[in-house]
Amino acid sequence: MSENIQHTIEQLRKELHQHNENYYLLDEPSISDMDFDLLLKKLQDLEAKYPEFHDDNSPTIRVGGGVTKIFPTVQHQFRMYSLDNSYDFNDLEDWEKRIIKTIDEPVEFVAELKYDGASISILYENGKLTEAVTRGDGFQGDEITANVRTISDIPLKLVGDFPERFFMRGEIYLTRKNFAKINKTREEEGFDPFMNPRNTASGSLKMQDSGEVRKRRLSSVLYQFVSAEAPAETHWDLLHKAQDWGFKISDQAKLCRNLDEIKEFINFWDTERHQLPFEIDGIVLKVNSLKQQRQLGYTAKSPRWAMAYKFKAEKVETQLQSVSYQVGRTGAITPVANLKPVLLAGTTVKRASLHNEDIIKKLDLHEQDFVFVEKGGEIIPKIVGVNTEKRSSDSKEIEYIKNCPECGTELVKIEDQAIHFCPNELHCPPQVVGRMIHYVSRKALNIENLGSETIEQLYREKLIENPADFYTLSKEQLLPLERMAEKSAQNIISGIEKSKEVAFEKVLYGIGIKHVGETVAKKLVKNFSTIDELKKASVEELCQVEDIGIKIAESISDFFSNSENILMLERLKSYGVQLEKGENTNEILSNALEGKTFLFTGKLALFTRESAEEMVEKHGGKNISAVSKNLNYLVVGEKAGSKLKKAQDIGTITILDEQQFLDLIEK
The missing domain is CATH 1.10.150.20 (5' to 3' exonuclease, C-terminal subdomain)
Structure with a gap:
């Protein structure tokens, strides 16, 4: 019986792995999303019922849900170098001359898109993903395996004739479409939108809940095989072998036989990059021959056999139509330039951030000025200059407002800061609404189903003016609101009631x-x-x-x-909201650790980081955040990295394992 169950589970895994490959790598889905989900659910149910057949690389791992309190520091077996940058063809010509002078033989190059994301190094052993580490400082990075497993186009298990052990380097990124979805959700929940896909992808990889990482729908491209020995003679062949093993590589990569072909490739993508579904900020060029790569070697910072060609930030000219002022949740005023619509980096730009009064003065901005607008990786472009030659002789300087555009209150400028504030925090509409949106947010009271639009409606209807008003709402008051069904109204009321239990x-x-x-x-x-x-x-x-x-x-x-x-x-x-500390929250159990300082590092097995720090406090000790001469004890788990090394270098810090730490408490 158990053999039949195991066989069924293994067959389901095999089938789902194949469907993942068809969908994410080959772009040829062979079943519907619903059918895929049904198969996945069947496998999840079987794995839950028969945990003895657990597999770290099961397709169900994609779902995530594990919480990682800390990310252990891991040393890179092979250093992750940064690339030298070039910004014009003269740099590339000089680079090519240096290469030819060193190796004195014909050279081929591989040209690849430079994805704008976060670098990753993934270890595969016996065809299975076993560890994923961020770039960090190039020598060591954070181990984020659980989060990387949720990224659908990174294979958990390989197929074909792959080496026993190797690393694949690549880039984790967000498509434009998924980035827009994330920001739409954030705005609905009352959060500020993220500024760019690159930072969002990088930040997503360090989220503690892998289930939340999965929701971000990150993508990846793998571009470098790394091992002491390679099963091919060229980088180009290695890329295509990797593709055969199940890796997603760039469809746009090209083998170039000379600098003219490289220039043609760069010029094409400098124009066409805006048609791509993801952001790129340049082109990466690599010497194709692995033998030649070894001959060229490395400088202290970069490989001599690779170069990044960076695209220049795009700049266009358009006319300023007006300046408007936005009021944030904290009362900070942000000036925004409203522009005559113009095409920039593939999108129509109508607004540009002016940040503060100092920027306006520095630009010497006048009404109806013709301005230069640049987009350098941010959502809202910025004005970088003014074409004064086109300025009208009777044009007036832009004068920063003196009063709040929402409530009329006189603005305040804090000393030594460039930002103006509206001090009317309890009655200025955007501040009032923003305060209530903040109150219900996930990190605060976490009242589900109460989004920013609903709160704005409730405020307009004069049903709420501050957070206490939430607790007077009834389902009957909610039902007349736009797009409000009875179930939604009841969920909101239930969420408000549940918030009374929040710490x-x-x-x-x-x-x-x-x-x-x-x-x-x-x-x-x-x-x-x-x-x-x-x-x-x-x-x-x-x-x-x-x-x-x-x-x-x-x-x-x-x-x-x-x-x-x-x-x-x-x-x-x-109304019953918790405005005092829960019982026994800070109860001191003993003074066993009194006067001693502690820091935890590495992957802890016997307890979580949070519970360990709580134990320190309950026994009279103190937690500190960094290794220094003020630290008495460093408690290390598995794969401890730089903190352990620094503590060893200082020499006066006592290093304990987890059991020794527990022994201290129990003495």
């Missing part, structure tokens, strides 16, 4: 005290058990809390000096 530190973060982020909120709750204790604390007492300076302390004091804030907090308390 004090998250509520403190959610109420939106200026400069009080998640970390500061946690430290305040450790020192002040209730909101009333915090309210009574003087600026001097607040400054005694670790990492809280005068700026944060004064902001907290100002918040509690406002009678409207006090009334809101009293209402929240009356």
